[in-house]
Amino acid sequence: MGDTESIARAAKLAFEASQLLPASERANALRAITRELQANKAQILEANRKDMEEAQKEVAAGRLSASLVSRLDLGRGDKWNAMLQGVSDVSDLEDPTGRITYAKELDDGLELYRMTCPIGVLLVIFEARPEVVVNIATLAIKSGNAAILKGGKESKNTAALLSAVIQRALASTSLPETYIQAVHTREDVSSLLSLDQYIDLVIPRGSNALVRNIQNNTRIPVMGHADGLCNVFVDESAKLDTAVRVVLDSKINYPAACNAAETLLLHESVLPTLWPSIANSLLDANVKLLCDTPSLSVLQQTPPQKFESHVRPSKADDYSTEHLSLTLSVLTVPSLSDAIKHINSHSSHHTDAIVTESEPHASMFIRGVDSAGAFWNASTRFADGFRYGFGTEVGISTGRIHARGPVGLEGLVSYKYVLRSKSDTGHIVDEFGSGEGKKRFKHTEIKADSLPF
Amino acid sequence: MGDTESIARAAKLAFEASQLLPASERANALRAITRELQANKAQILEANRKDMEEAQKEVAAGRLSASLVSRLDLGRGDKWNAMLQGVSDVSDLEDPTGRITYAKELDDGLELYRMTCPIGVLLVIFEARPEVVVNIATLAIKSGNAAILKGGKESKNTAALLSAVIQRALASTSLPETYIQAVHTREDVSSLLSLDQYIDLVIPRGSNALVRNIQNNTRIPVMGHADGLCNVFVDESAKLDTAVRVVLDSKINYPAACNAAETLLLHESVLPTLWPSIANSLLDANVKLLCDTPSLSVLQQTPPQKFESHVRPSKADDYSTEHLSLTLSVLTVPSLSDAIKHINSHSSHHTDAIVTESEPHASMFIRGVDSAGAFWNASTRFADGFRYGFGTEVGISTGRIHARGPVGLEGLVSYKYVLRSKSDTGHIVDEFGSGEGKKRFKHTEIKADSLPF
Known part of the structure; x- marks a missing residue:
């Protein structure tokens, strides 16, 4: 617990620190990740071979399906390049944060803006496909969320190295390197599920049983990606x-x-x-x-x-x-x-x-x-x-709260309300009401795509 | 459990049946509720006096605060009329369902629409203020959701009669009368919290302790309305x-x-x-x-x-x-x-x-x-x-998933993706791809406020 608690706390602090940085830093981070991945290709594929060998033994012993090994293989065909292309495709998408989705002038000089913003800290649990580590890290960074990743155990060597490489890339930017972290055991996940003061959303990708098990064991909201019937x-x-x-x-x-x-x-x-x-x-x-x-x-x-x-x-x-x-x-x-x-x-x-x-x-x-x-x-x-x-997909949500069906970057943002008084002495509620001498709310629409300050 | 399970199942069936009715039926239901409330005003205030007498005994015995009794009083000042005015104010708001929030032509004659729709069945838990029964029922009907309501126990006589009156009003429309139901004990709530096959969202209004307790005991998503610090x-x-x-x-x-x-x-x-x-x-x-x-x-x-x-x-x-x-x-x-x-x-x-x-x-x-x-x-x-x-408020959400901050009717809707092929022989995925002879997706924007069929 001690360890996972420090991981979760570090993720929250990394998220909070990142909020004070311009969005361009997140774009820098995605470029740095691509560079570091390329520079470490040989070692990553070596770690992947180790995972594959261990998995093949399990297949031979009849404990694992052969299709899993093929999904595990990062060196197969064009998979490596497709993984890097994915980072650059996501980079090119519009920033899902900082958009104004509702704006009203409540009174002369009192402006309300609803602005999209990241959710906070994501805990993402997924299958034994190592490229998903890079994929999810990219989506999290693009949408401004910190993330803790847990891939299927058969991919553990590759996943550990990929996340180390991502952290090294982050260390070369002003984003904290704890912005993206990985855990490797079910026990880690279990103890993270109790840390709702640090983790804001759990995204499990897998079977109905996995999603239900997680829903049964946490107060944290769960955006499940489960079966399709x-x-x-x-x-x-x-x-x-x-x-x-x-x-x-x-x-x-x-x-x-x-x-x-x-x-x-x-x-x-x-x-x-x-x-x-x-x-x-x-x-x-x-x-x-x-x-x-x-x-x-x-x-x-x-x-x-x-x-x-x-x-x-x-x-x-x-x-x-x-x-x-x-x-x-x-x-x-x-x-x-x-x-x-x-x-x-x-x-x-x-x-x-x-x-x-x-x-x-x-x-x-x-x-x-x-x-x-x-x-x-x-x-x-x-x-x-x-x-x-x-442009990209986080997964297909089988829930109906927050995001439903195929989830793009929009599904990884929340929003906050920004209220700004331009009056010389600020705005107070006591001046408004239905009585005599009281002000009425205007609620006139403001046209704005981003916050004007 | 038997009883609460039939309540939850009836709510889900009522929701599903309501989806096939035009939105005008929901407007009719709100008018019928206003009429029935007026027609039963004397009995409702009588039930309210009974609740108040019991609460006053508890106050005298030092087990309850005097402020609770004042919030319980439905006959005080303009409260009754304000409650009815609330129904008509919500009636007058724009329908939050059936709005198109994303629409693209994916290919010639293949149109995708993201349309807002109700969430499904809501379980709403709130304080001992009887007018909230009417308020929440109105919001649920306006947004197309079925609801199961549980008010604070000190309001039980008033709440029971108000929900009976609402059901009578529903019976005079084509909406099922089980569209709005009430339960009256904590045990009912406990057993409802396990019925995630029927209930889609729990909305607890109250203390942090109440919200956390509910989050600890259900797989159903929770939109908490808790403390403000x-x-x-x-x-x-x-x-x-x-x-x-x-x-x-x-x-x-x-x-x-x-x-x-x-x-x-x-x-x-x-x-x-x-x-x-x-x-x-x-x-x-x-x-x-x-x-x-x-x-x-x-x-x-x-x-x-x-x-x-x-x-x-x-x-x-x-x-x-x-x-x-x-x-x-x-x-x-x-x-x-x-x-x-x-x-x-x-x-x-x-x-x-x-x-x-x-x-x-x-x-x-x-x-x-x-x-x-x-x-x-x-x-x-x-x-x-x-x-x-x-225009109205469901409450102020202290979560950041689905709805954050003050929640209006928009917070009570989800969405679904509607895909329509106008091609003579329908559209299939196999025709699309990057290879030769394959079609590419167009993703051109469609301007639409509502579904064109």
Whole structure:
């Protein structure tokens, strides 16, 4: 505890000190990080090889999946350059802080400004992908937040060296080097979760279980990035082409992603018309189908290729399961409103799509579905910060407080109210009121993009 | 638990059903509530008299403060009419939902809209002031959220009848009557706090201890409305007039409010110049001063009136105490940057003010002070939703996630992303990429105030 408490306190002090520096210092820091990373490339890749060797032993012993090793590999393909490009892309984005989002003159010479500002100290917990250390550090610095990072344990050597390199880069600027720190064990995270006097937001990226476990163990606000259980609903007026394209893309474009579809909902009227062709396309793409009785019966009438190997009756919990693979649960519903009810009670409120030619049905679906994304004739896979035009993505928030859905830099800022009196003797509340001789508030709008002083 | 679970589930279903109704139904509901309240005025005031009688017995027995009884009294002065006026004032505000806050064309015929929408189900816990039942119900309905209300136990008869009357009013509209529900015991609140599948946000209004206790016992996000420990810093270049006016108003205008000042910070250079006059004005207004050694010594040199009765040496914890009365802690600091450090480590990050004639000092204070409000030559008492021009106030959030400082209706909404393809065959992600023959995202801005369908 002693150690993590000093880490957390140092982060808070670093954040507070950084508030007095111009934003240009944060841009300098990002340039310094790029330089230091380049200068230390060989050692970093060496540390990464050590992580990979240890992970490969775990894979051989059957304790780890092979896909993890591939995500761990910082030397593979263009990953190193992409990581550096990410730093410069984020550098080029507009500063999310210091923007005025509300400004009113309350009285002659009494000006109120709501100005975006950093949140404070972030604790970010993420998977064993070492480039995420650099990615998150960059986002934190760009948005003016101090951060404490904890990556997956399999990446510990790489993560430790990357954060040391980042600290060295910070030491060459006027930002405190404790602006970005790393911890390496679960115990560190546990004790940090109790330090709400220093840490302002926890951002866990991972499973629902991870996010819930953290929510259960802290008073600090949590912005969870958890599972996606996305649905596509094929409405009665859907066109075959659109349905096939949207359902397929949602399922097969990247099945392991949180914005991939897990359940296909079929309006009962499309069972005899569209469903056999949709099913054929899915089976052609090697998708396994877990079907309810009505959708199964239709396929049984004229069994498509791969019916024997790829089609099974569904169980109730298939509709609450994030398959993350080429498996799709299929459910027939008697109406649009039943589709909405099913989604609201079974989806993870991430992203759900309707395929329909009816504008009133699309409108009802979009208003009725209580999810971060409600899509009309478009693949659920569009739910992504880059595709939305944010330039970068912190993750996809499955909460609905503060930031919802894909989170860009805007999701890492809060705001403060600045009140300035230009009167010779200042402004006091006692002068205002409804009685005689009292002043009334004016609340006239001020046009301002940044604070005028 | 059985009971509270059905209350929470009913609230979620009511919320989901309400999403399919036009906003005009919510306006109807507010009118119906006003009518039902008027029609049941006599019974409500009778229930209120019962609460008051019971509370008076507790006061007589020394178990309750007399001020609580006065806040409990719904028949006093203009309170009843003010309560009804509040409903109609909120009705008249702009609908905070359905607004477009970001809109881009991602590709020809692929339109993304970020639309404000309600959060879902709110659990609101507040003090024993019965009119708050009506106030919160009105805010929830206006913003499209379902709500479960728990008022202070001393108001239980009035609160129960008010919520029954509100439910009767809802029953006359197409909104479900379970849209607004009330619970009456701490045990109910405890079991509701575990139901994060139904409840989306907890809003506790009360002490820091209440807010922390709730944060310790739930996975649900908490928007706390807790104590205010506000500071006023008199800088070296402060003018006497401004300093006296701002310090006095901050302290005496309404000492029991969370935006009243609790600590006065003095730049050491103003000790011999401004401090004796400021102290005199405070003592004239009957304020007790808890002084550090330097500020005390100055007063001892020429003891002002009331020095004996009203001035005491301070203890360390006076600077972390919310007096909520005519008591002010006084601390001398050697510099602006020490004032900022003291505030960041001792204030409750609510509202802090600087009195100065120096623009660079004001700028540094405003950027360096990590509080919801940073004021220049203006009383801390301006920190208030009505004064800021929000028309109404949910409370003053002491958190910095989602909403910070005075919270208007905007603080009760979230948003969702709506994606609409106008293409004949829908839009899929597979068509986009950096390779040959792939489409690039356009991200051109769309001008829209509301969803076009």
